[in-house]
Each structure stands twice: as C-alpha cells, then as structure tokens.
Amino acid sequence: MISTDAKKQFKLFRDPFIDDIQKDADVYMSDEARYVQAAMLDAANHSGFLAVVGEVGSGKSVMRRKVIEQLKRDGTTLVIYPQMIDKSKVSVASLCQAIIRDISSEQPKGSPEDKSRQVQRLLLDRTKNNYRSCLILEEAHDLTIPTLKHLKRFYELEDGYKKLLGIILIGQPELKEKFDEARHVNMREVIRRVQVVEMGSLNGNLRDYLATKFKRVGVRIEDIFDEEAFKALDRRLTSTARDGKTKVSHAYPLHVNNYTARALNLAQEMGEPRVTAEIIEAI
Incomplete structure (x- = not known):
C-alpha cells in the first residue's frame, strides 16, 4: 500500500492499485x-x-x-x-x-x-x-x-x-x-x-502496464519513474529456472503493484523526487 506521505509527494490523490478496475478501459490488455x-x-x-x-x-x-x-x-x-x-x-x-x-x-x-x-x-x-x-x-x-x-x-x-x-x-x-x-x-x-x-506475466509490457495504472489517476509515469527503474524492476522480478539457463518472469500484476508501492514509499523516505533503479534494487 502506498503511504500517505508518498501519495502527497507524487501527487497521487488515490492509490492506483486499490479498487482499480471500474470499467473495461481500466483493464490493461497485452x-x-x-x-x-x-x-x-x-x-x-x-x-x-x-x-x-x-x-x-x-x-x-x-x-x-x-x-x-x-x-x-x-x-x-x-x-x-x-x-x-x-x-x-x-x-x-x-x-x-x-x-x-x-x-x-x-x-x-x-x-x-x-x-x-x-x-x-x-x-x-x-x-x-x-x-x-x-x-x-x-x-x-x-x-x-x-x-x-x-x-x-x-x-x-x-x-x-x-x-x-x-x-x-x-x-x-x-x-x-x-x-x-x-x-x-x-x-x-x-x-x-x-x-x-x-x-503469462507482464514481461515486456511492464512499463505500459504501469503507465496505464497511473494515467487513470491523473499522473504521468515518467514524472515518478526513471526509465532505468523499469529495467531494474523487470530484473528484480525475473529468476532463473532449475536448468540454470531459462529466465522466468514473475512480473504478474499483483507483484508489480506491490513492488511499485514499496518503491514509491522508499523514494519518499529517502527524499528522492523519482523512483530510480537504485531504489528498486534497494527494496
């Protein structure tokens, strides 16, 4: 959940991940x-x-x-x-x-x-x-x-x-x-x-998914995320299969929502104006 202080800093008047599906247009479709x-x-x-x-x-x-x-x-x-x-x-x-x-x-x-x-x-x-x-x-x-x-x-x-x-x-x-x-x-x-x-996961569509979520609450994703942060989040939500070679994406909407909320909270606590790759790695 995004903290009240983080919402204030990033000008979020409502949480983009709570009660977020009200109509068909709210559903991100890859x-x-x-x-x-x-x-x-x-x-x-x-x-x-x-x-x-x-x-x-x-x-x-x-x-x-x-x-x-x-x-x-x-x-x-x-x-x-x-x-x-x-x-x-x-x-x-x-x-x-x-x-x-x-x-x-x-x-x-x-x-x-x-x-x-x-x-x-x-x-x-x-x-x-x-x-x-x-x-x-x-x-x-x-x-x-x-x-x-x-x-x-x-x-x-x-x-x-x-x-x-x-x-x-x-x-x-x-x-x-x-x-x-x-x-x-x-x-x-x-x-x-x-x-x-x-x-499947949002692998390859993570940025577009988050842009859709924040757009519906009146915020541009580029105003709160560095471009490198998306790559870092994608890496963070990727693991290696038992064969030691195959990459497995765990970038499911619920996981992405939770990580994003934690990233916004941490950015606010650190006094950072935007979520960076370093903040994602620090979660």
Whole structure:
C-alpha cells in the first residue's frame, strides 16, 4: 500500500492499485491477455472446454470479470457461476443445482436422475431458442479428480451436433498439473478434450502496464519513474529456472503493484523526487 506521505509527494490523490478496475478501459490488455480473452469468449459462445491457468495475481479473476461483462452485453450466452466457496466440495449434484438455478426459475428436482433430466431439458430449451450456456468455475485447482472427470459428462450433453454447455475452468498452476496425463492416466478422457491456456506475466509490457495504472489517476509515469527503474524492476522480478539457463518472469500484476508501492514509499523516505533503479534494487 502506498503511504500517505508518498501519495502527497507524487501527487497521487488515490492509490492506483486499490479498487482499480471500474470499467473495461481500466483493464490493461497485452497481446497475450487478448488471446486468453478471445479463447474464453470462444469457449463460452461455441460450447468449448477450456482451462485458464495462471499464478496468483496474474489477472485471472479480472479476465473472468471482463469476459462475463462482454457476454452480458452480447446477450446470447448466459453464464452459470457456482457460488460454493470450498471448490473441493463441488459435486455433480451441486453443479446440477447451480445450472438449474442460474438458467431458470425452477427448483432442482429431488432425485439425481430427475435432476439430471431437468438440467438437460433446460439446456436444450435454451439451445433451441438460439441461446448458449457456459459454466465458469474459479479456483478450479481445488476441484477433485472425480469432479473433473464428471465435467466431461456435462460437456457431452448435446442436441444432435450441438453442444449444450460450454465449460471454462480458472485456476492456479496446480490445475495444469491435474491435466498431466502421465500423472493422471485415469483423467485422459478429460485431458484430451480440454484446451489449456496460460495467463503469462507482464514481461515486456511492464512499463505500459504501469503507465496505464497511473494515467487513470491523473499522473504521468515518467514524472515518478526513471526509465532505468523499469529495467531494474523487470530484473528484480525475473529468476532463473532449475536448468540454470531459462529466465522466468514473475512480473504478474499483483507483484508489480506491490513492488511499485514499496518503491514509491522508499523514494519518499529517502527524499528522492523519482523512483530510480537504485531504489528498486534497494527494496
């Protein structure tokens, strides 16, 4: 968090990283982020089966919100968004209940057979009326293997050649590990059907990202950052992989936000008018 004194020094009347997404224009979109968005919209609008994987703070939830808002504006695809907090408890029954409640005003039937038939009937009715339905599950890395396997059954619901339900899973890298066929051979029928896309870092786009964040609070990034500071921040958020050669960027939005706040605070404490490479290195 940026301190009050640092805000005064850098003429920040509000923190650019708190409650910072109010509309689509506030979302920084790199080429990679646009690809993820396009993949999510395609899965939603054409009944695909997609897993979006990213580290903590990589922007997965922001992208989910952006996609859902786009689908609302388009008006042809209805999002089913299960509210169960503990995703490890998600089951076939709870998914059926979420689908029924989100696409209709009906109450879920009592027996598993009746509930399954109800789900299929409601999805079929929407498809016949030229509407789509998409199930979006966040924190999907917490889903159990049996639940992931059962998602294939939902994906296979169809009317002739038309799929009745798109599925988008959003989770941390542990979700990708669950789609490793070498580790989970009993998951192969799911693994071979799901498309996995990854939310990458801001590597190469760090300056543009920060410029967007500060512009929305009325401040020019060049007024508070030396150009060399961006390079230093990029180095600071880069590590070397286990092979000793491959460089791995950890410049995810949340990490960048936190480092930037610390840099502004330190610059104020040191009496520096701008954030320099030396201040970044001193964090």
